[in-house]
Amino acid sequence: MAISTKPASGFRDFLPTEMRRRKRVFDVIERVYNAFGFERIDTPCVERLDTLLGKYGEEGDQLIFKILQRGDKLERALQGEQVRDIDLADAGLRYDLTVPLARVYAQYRNDLPRYFKRYQIAPVWRADRPQRGRFREFYQCDVDVVGSSSMAVEAEVTAALATILKELGFLDVRIHVNHRRVLQALMQVSQISDAKEADALIAIDKLDKIGRDGVVNELKSRGIADDSVATLMGILDGFVAPGTDGFSNEAVLAHLEGALASSDQGLSAIADLRSLLSFASGGPAASLLCLDPYLARGLSYYTGPIFEVRSDAFPGSLGGGGRYDGLIGMFMKEDVPACGFSLGVERLLVLMEESGMFTDEVSDVDVLVTLWGAETTAASLALAHELRAKGVRVDVYPDHDKYGKQFKYADSRRIPYVVLMGPDEVSAQTVTLKHLGTGQQQSFPRSDAAAAIVAAISKG
Amino acid sequence: MAISTKPASGFRDFLPTEMRRRKRVFDVIERVYNAFGFERIDTPCVERLDTLLGKYGEEGDQLIFKILQRGDKLERALQGEQVRDIDLADAGLRYDLTVPLARVYAQYRNDLPRYFKRYQIAPVWRADRPQRGRFREFYQCDVDVVGSSSMAVEAEVTAALATILKELGFLDVRIHVNHRRVLQALMQVSQISDAKEADALIAIDKLDKIGRDGVVNELKSRGIADDSVATLMGILDGFVAPGTDGFSNEAVLAHLEGALASSDQGLSAIADLRSLLSFASGGPAASLLCLDPYLARGLSYYTGPIFEVRSDAFPGSLGGGGRYDGLIGMFMKEDVPACGFSLGVERLLVLMEESGMFTDEVSDVDVLVTLWGAETTAASLALAHELRAKGVRVDVYPDHDKYGKQFKYADSRRIPYVVLMGPDEVSAQTVTLKHLGTGQQQSFPRSDAAAAIVAAISKG
Numbered sequence: 009m010a011i012s013t014k015p016a017s018g019f020r021d022f023l024p025t026e027m028r029r030r031k032r033v034f035d036v037i038e039r040v041y042n043a044f045g046f047e048r049i050d051t052p053c054v055e056r057l058d059t060l061l062g063k064y065g066e067e068g069d070q071l072i073f074k075i076l077q078r079g080d081k082l083e084r085a086l087q088g089e090q091v092r093d094i095d096l097a098d099a100g101l102r103y104d105l106t107v108p109l110a111r112v113y114a115q116y117r118n119d120l121p122r123y124f125k126r127y128q129i130a131p132v133w134r135a136d137r138p139q140r141g142r143f144r145e146f147y148q149c150d151v152d153v154v155g156s157s158s159m160a161v162e163a164e165v166t167a168a169l170a171t172i173l174k175e176l177g178f179l180d181v182r183i184h185v186n187h188r189r190v191l192q193a194l195m196q197v198s199q200i201s202d203a204k205e206a207d208a209l210i211a212i213d214k215l216d217k218i219g220r221d222g223v224v225n226e227l228k229s230r231g232i233a234d235d236s237v238a239t240l241m242g243i244l245d246g247f248v249a250p251g252t253d254g255f256s257n258e259a260v261l262a263h264l265e266g267a268l269a270s271s272d273q274g275l276s277a278i279a280d281l282r283s284l285l286s287f288a289s290g291g292p293a294a295s296l297l298c299l300d301p302y303l304a305r306g307l308s309y310y311t312g313p314i315f316e317v318r319s320d321a322f323p324g325s326l327g328g329g330g331r332y333d334g335l336i337g338m339f340m341k342e343d344v345p346a347c348g349f350s351l352g353v354e355r356l357l358v359l360m361e362e363s364g365m366f367t368d369e370v371s372d373v374d375v376l377v378t379l380w381g382a383e384t385t386a387a388s389l390a391l392a393h394e395l396r397a398k399g400v401r402v403d404v405y406p407d408h409d410k411y412g413k414q415f416k417y418a419d420s421r422r423i424p425y426v427v428l429m430g431p432d433e434v435s436a437q438t439v440t441l442k443h444l445g446t447g448q449q450q451s452f453p454r455s456d457a458a459a460a461i462v463a464a465i466s467k468g
Numbered sequence: 469m470a471i472s473t474k475p476a477s478g479f480r481d482f483l484p485t486e487m488r489r490r491k492r493v494f495d496v497i498e499r500v501y502n503a504f505g506f507e508r509i510d511t512p513c514v515e516r517l518d519t520l521l522g523k524y525g526e527e528g529d530q531l532i533f534k535i536l537q538r539g540d541k542l543e544r545a546l547q548g549e550q551v552r553d554i555d556l557a558d559a560g561l562r563y564d565l566t567v568p569l570a571r572v573y574a575q576y577r578n579d580l581p582r583y584f585k586r587y588q589i590a591p592v593w594r595a596d597r598p599q600r601g602r603f604r605e606f607y608q609c610d611v612d613v614v615g616s617s618s619m620a621v622e623a624e625v626t627a628a629l630a631t632i633l634k635e636l637g638f639l640d641v642r643i644h645v646n647h648r649r650v651l652q653a654l655m656q657v658s659q660i661s662d663a664k665e666a667d668a669l670i671a672i673d674k675l676d677k678i679g680r681d682g683v684v685n686e687l688k689s690r691g692i693a694d695d696s697v698a699t700l701m702g703i704l705d706g707f708v709a710p711g712t713d714g715f716s717n718e719a720v721l722a723h724l725e726g727a728l729a730s731s732d733q734g735l736s737a738i739a740d741l742r743s744l745l746s747f748a749s750g751g752p753a754a755s756l757l758c759l760d761p762y763l764a765r766g767l768s769y770y771t772g773p774i775f776e777v778r779s780d781a782f783p784g785s786l787g788g789g790g791r792y793d794g795l796i797g798m799f800m801k802e803d804v805p806a807c808g809f810s811l812g813v814e815r816l817l818v819l820m821e822e823s824g825m826f827t828d829e830v831s832d833v834d835v836l837v838t839l840w841g842a843e844t845t846a847a848s849l850a851l852a853h854e855l856r857a858k859g860v861r862v863d864v865y866p867d868h869d870k871y872g873k874q875f876k877y878a879d880s881r882r883i884p885y886v887v888l889m890g891p892d893e894v895s896a897q898t899v900t901l902k903h904l905g906t907g908q909q910q911s912f913p914r915s916d917a918a919a920a921i922v923a924a925i926s927k928g
Contacts, residue, residue, distance in 0.1 A: 013575035013799050016516045016559055021572055023579070024507035024586070031508070043856045045833045045863025045881075047484035048491070052605055053513060053561075053591065054533075056476045073514075074536040076557050078595055086551050096556065097536050099476055101513075112481055115473035119483070121880045123866060126484070131513065135538055145512055156866040160845055164864055167853060283842065290850025339473050373505045382743065385620055390750025393627065396503045403505025404624055406583060406616040420581045421505075 018136070018144030029366050030147075033357060034129055036175045037149055041127045044168040046151055049126045051108035053133075054099050063107050063338070071134045073101040073144075101133035105150040106335065106348075113154055114339035127151040129353070141358060152348030154336050159280055161347045162313050162331065163287035169327070169349055170293035173317065176356065177365045181319040181326065182250055183296045186303035187281055188310045188330070190264065193274025194301065197267065198240040200232055206308070208232055212244065213304035220245075243267040243301075250298030251320060257285055260299040277312075284313060309335050315349060322359055327351040371422040374465055375441075377404045378414045380430040388429045391439065394458040400465070418444055425465055441465075478596070478604030489826050490607075493817060494589055496635045497609055501587045504628045506611055509586045511568035513593075514559050523567050523798070531594045533561040533604075561593035565610040565810075566795065573614055574799035587611040589813070601818060612808030614796050619740055621807045622773050622791065623747035629787070629809055630753035633777065636816065637825045641779045641786065642710055643756045646763035647741055648770045648790070650724065653734025654761070657727065658700035660692055666768070668692055672704065673764035680705075703727040703761075710758030711780060717745055720759040737772075744773060769795050775809060782819055787811040831882040834925055835901075837864045838874045840890040848889045851899065854918040860925070878904055885925055901925075 015021050022030060038048065054075060061069050074097035077085055085095040102108055105128045113124060129149045136142055151168065153161045166183055173181050195205045211226040218226065220241070227237045246263045248255040261278060268274030281299060288294050305314050305328055312331030319326060329349030337344040360366055377392045379385055385408075392402045403423060405414045411428070418426050428440040439457035441464055442449045452460035475481050482490060498508065514535060521529050534557035537545055545555040562568055565588045573584060589609045596602055611628065613621045626643055633641050655665045667690040671683050678686065680701070687697045706723045708715040721738060728734030741759060748754050765774050765788055772791030779786060789809030797804040820826055837852045839845050845868075852862045863883060865874045871888070878886050888900040899917035901924055902909045912920035 011518050011799060012516070013519075013571045015512050015571075016514055019512035019514055021512070021575070022510040023572075023576060024509060027508045027510060042832060043859075043861050045836075045861065047832065048487045049484060050482040050487060052475050052479035052481070054476055054479055054593070054605060056472070058471050059473075070538075074538075075561075076534040076536045076553060078530075078534075078553075082553055091546050091551065093536060093538075093542055101535075111473045111475075112483075115481070116483060122877050125863070133514070145514060153866065158839075158866040158868075160839060160849065160864060160866040163845075163849055164866070167849070171856075287845050287849055289846050291853045339471060372502060372507065376505075379618075379620060385623075385747050386749050389620065389623055389627070389747055393751045396631075399503075401503050401505065403585070404620060406613065406618040406620040406624070408618075417582050 018138035018142075020143060020145070024372075025369075028369070028372060029361070030357060032366075033176060033353065033360070034149075037127075037129060037172055037351065037353070040168055040172045040175065041151055043171075044125075044164060046125045046127045046168070049112065049128055050130060051102065051105070051112060051128070053101055053131070055102050055108065055111075057094070057098050057100050059111055060100050060103060060107060064103055068103060071136060072103050073133045073135050075099045075101070103134060104132055105130060105148050105350075106152075107338075109150070109152060109154075110336045110338050113336055113344065117340075123156055124154040125152075126154075143354070146354045149351045149353040150348060151351075152336075152346055154344060154346045157333070157345040159283035159313075160287050162284045163291065163293070165329065165347060165349050166284075166288060166293040166297060166315060167291040169315075169317065169351070170291075170296050172351065173296075173326070174292065176360065178319065178326070178356070180321055181296060181317055182298045183293060184250060184300040184303045184316045184318055185281065185284070185297055185313060186300055187277040187313050189273045189277035189312070190268070190281075190301060191304060193268045193271035193277065194240060194243060196271050197274070198236045198243070200236045200240065204230070204232055208240070209304040210306070212240075212302050213306070215249075215302045247301055249302075250300050255298065257297070257299045260301065264299075264301065280313060305330070312347070317352075321363075324355075325352065326355060326359075327353075371424060372401060373403045373421060373423045374401045375403075375425045375427055375461065376414070376418040376421075376423045377402055377427045378411060378429070379405050379408055380428075381408050384429055384431065384434050387434060388427075391427065391429065391454075391457060395461060398458055398462050400462060415444060425461075427461065478598035478602075480603060480605070484832075485829075488829070488832060489821070490817060492826075493636060493813065493820070494609075497587075497589060497632055497811065497813070500628055500632045500635065501611055503631075504585075504624060506585045506587045506628070509572065509588055510590060511562065511565070511572060511588070513561055513591070515562050515568065515571070517554070517558050517560050519571055520560050520563060520567060524563055528563060531596055532563050533593045533595050535559045535561070563594060564592050565590060565608050566612075566808075567798075569610070569612060569614075570796045570798050573796055573804065577800075583616055584614040585612075586614075603814070606814045609811040609813040610808060611811075612796075612806055614804060614806045617793070617805040619743035619773075620747050622744045623751065623753070625789065625807060625809050626744075626748060626753040626757060626775060627751040629775075629777065629811070630751075630756050632811065633756075633786070634752065636820065638779065638786070638816070640781055641756060641777055642758045643753060644710060644760040644763045644776045644778055645741065645744070645757055645773060646760055647737040647773050649733045649737035649772070650728070650741075650761060651764060653728045653731035653737065654700060654703060656731050657734070658696045658703070660696045660700065664690070664692055668700070669764040670766070672700075672762050673766070675762045707761055709762075710760050715758065717757065717759045720761065724759075724761065740772060765790070772807070777812075781823075784815075785812065786815060786819075787813075831884060832861060833863045833881060833883045834861045835863075835885045835887055835921065836874070836878040836881075836883045837862055837887045837889070838871060839865050839868055840888075841868050844889055844891065844894050847894060848887075851887065851889065851914075851917060855921060858918055858922050860922060875904060885921075887921065 131145050132148050133145050200208050207230040211223050215223055264278050309332045310330040311333045314330035316328040317326040331347040333345045334343055336346040377388050392404050395402045426442050437454045438451045440451050441461050591605050592608050593605050660668050671686040724738050769792045770790040771793045774790035776788040777786040791807040793805045794803055796806040837848050839848055852864050855862045886902050897914040898911045899914055900911050901921050
């Protein structure tokens with residue numbers, strides 16, 4: 009039976025064109041995070057199962073790829089009376105970058121700066137059923153600040169995010185902002201019990217998809233009392249949606265202040281949002297931040313502001329984040345304030361590809377040095393090295409084929425120029441440069457050839 | 469029981485300082501390979517077991533990390549009469565980057581250029597017993613040219629290698645070169661049978677460690693006849709070792725030509741080596757290439773020239789490679805010529821660290837913008853953004869602590885400058901820049917502050 013040479017189901021090979029695009033995006037992210045004082049870390053792809061299990065809910069635990077025990081440990085596990093999969097594995101592939109951050113912070117906190125501003129760009133693995141656009145191995149791109157409760161952190165994280173989106177060419181985006189305690193206060197003043205809070209949040213988060221009437225129906229079908237639904241919708245109806253006429257952050261804040269006047273936690277959350285908007289006012293996120301009291305994001309671990317990047321040009325979210333003061337301390341039995349953002353980098357790559365945003369791609373090789381024969385090869389390679397020393401990216405055709413075949417190879421790699429050094433050139437001590445697109449040729453004295461070629465190709 | 473927050477045994481966390489060093493090395497490698505016309509690819513960390521197994525020998529197969537089946541598949545496996553580990557897993561972590569290259573080449577060859585010049589810098593996993601300097605997850609850094617039998621490929625691969633080593637600061641290195649068929653011809657003229665070839669090669673490869681007498685004893689104890697040992701050592705004794713007085717590649721070639729005159733394969737191998745040295749003569753590897761007939765490298769898959777980078781400053785090898793025309797076609801049932809090199813990047817990193825070669829490290833942040841209080845925070849953040857727009861890397865202290873505490877944080881991150889914008893500065897419309905090392909302060913008008921700060925810090 010022939011072995012399949014496709015990657016395993018749910019996994020991807022990245023050939024050179026795709027790698028260049030990924031590198032371009034990762035480089036922007038890296039440069040911007042560095043400019044904001046964030047530092048990159050990396051953690052192992054493999055973590056102990058006791059680090060991973062119990063952190064992602066039952067469903068998450070099921071999706072962790074576990075690594076089979078080996079040797080004696082496996083023997084013993086298989087000889088047990090009842091073999092459970094937990095006996096067969098004690099390590100697994102990382103599921104996200106947040107649990108590793110919490111482990112790293114607990115392990116090295118004494119060596120880390122007072123504020124740990126880290127980012128990590130790395131693959132994670134989830135044993136999801138593969139489907140279009142969903143893979144079992146994909147990159148996450150997380151930035152987090154650990155150690156401060158100041159809204160200056162939220163302002164900086166969203167400013168970095170805004171800078172990245174702009175540099176990648178995502179000009180028509182918004183950063184939707186809400187606050188976990190605004191949502192809790194809304195529940196409180198609508199007399200929705202803690203037990204029903206999650207149900208209610210799921211319903212209102214769907215406004216985009218199912219509309220106002222849909223939200224009302226879903227709230228009722230999830231057992232929220234009619235009075236509570238009426239109160240809640242009465243408040244929510246007062247908001248203008250981000251991206252529509254008449255929207256202003258100040259109007260949202262004013263309406264919230266009225267509606268939540270009786271709730272201390274509501275008012276403290278509004279104060280946080282006012283600080284965040286004020287701190288961000290002179291920076292790149294100022295025009296992107298939109299208060300959105302409907303924004304809930306499913307994740308129960310947020311404790312403060314929450315963010316989500318959206319664009320009218322594309323459905324869904326381009327990434328999300330927020331403040332989660334109870335998570336980083338999971339391995340230390342104490343709370344450590346933290347705020348971060350996870351950019352949906354695989355999604356961004358797909359959108360950039362589909363929207364033709366990788367337009368200005370050029371060859372990654374400037375010149376192909378052709379080979380004439382064995383007797384001129386050393387001279388051709390020497391010229392290639394001279395060019396590289398001047399910063400030119402040079403491929404060398406390795407065999408002594410006819411020029412036509414060599415030009416075809418250059419074409420297949422989209423290399424714009426070829427250099428010819430046949431016996432005529434060698435005896436005349438010249439070098440010929442040919443532009444494959446126009447067919448135009450120029451000859452230069454060998455002694456001056458590298459500098460002349462650099463000058464010619466930089467003119468285009 | 470408290471959960472350990474160390475990484476799993478044999479795995480490593482990389483904190484910011486280590487990440488910067490790794491990035492610096494990877495960036496050099498990437499830039500040089502790009503300058504030579506190589507293109508980066510990536511492949512999944514997880515491969516099907518039928519892709520991996522049987523490629524690395526029995527011992528290698530044992531070291532592959534296997535991924536536990538899940539759900540129904542696991543159920544069925546556990547209910548089998550006899551549970552074998554092969555039933556429990558159908559995928560594993562990649563063991564090297566060569567088998568994935570062979571799979572990629574077989575899968576996409578119709579879309580690839582006639583010569584596929586790829587590199588890959590990526591982690592691989594081996595379930596070795598962890599020990600000092602040996603990890604279960606480590607990066608490999610492979611460059612290969614698929615599709616040509618020309619010695620121009622060997623010349624280019626070694627030239628790229630020489631450039632990388634030089635740029636990293638490894639000035640005192642040699643690239644030892646031998647040829648698989650030179651070794652085979654040596655066996656032939658010494659009347660050592662094919663069955664004993666591997667034994668004999670293991671013995672002569674140990675010259676560095678056990679000396680000439682040791683090699684003779686080992687040859688004899690491995691059952692090589694006394695006559696054969698005498699003939700073989702008679703030839704080998706005629707070579708001057710690379711790095712010692714009197715060594716010259718021409719002398720090695722002349723001696724080989726005499727000793728192997730009766731062997732066609734020996735003479736064809738010598739012709740290859742002459743071509744390689746000639747093609748490389750005008751390039752960066754010329755002074756590094758040293759013919760070394762003792763060099764065997766354990767790997768039986770080499771078919772032509774073989775390389776190993778060595779330095780008198782460090783024991784052992786910094787990387788190795790060669791021509792292997794029978795391997796890339798493993799999934800295609802045909803031979804495809806290929807030549808490549810695997811740089812020992814984890815070893816290089818350790819040596820650079822231990823030898824103090826990371827000397828010119830500076831902070832990765834230029835300026836810390838301090839915060840005075842809530843009322844000045846927006847102005848401070850706005851200045852931070854102005855500086856970043858001018859290419860300055862800026863961290864912002866997030867809380868409103870005393871300046872002393874803020875300076876201490878800057879020190880802990882080795883940030884040389886702080887910017888002060890307190891109420892005095894805001895009302896006077898100025899900004900203060902302070903160099904923490906000298907204590908020197910300068911004030912600038914707010915309107916001109918970003919440009920003035922850029923000018924001040926670029927003067928040092």
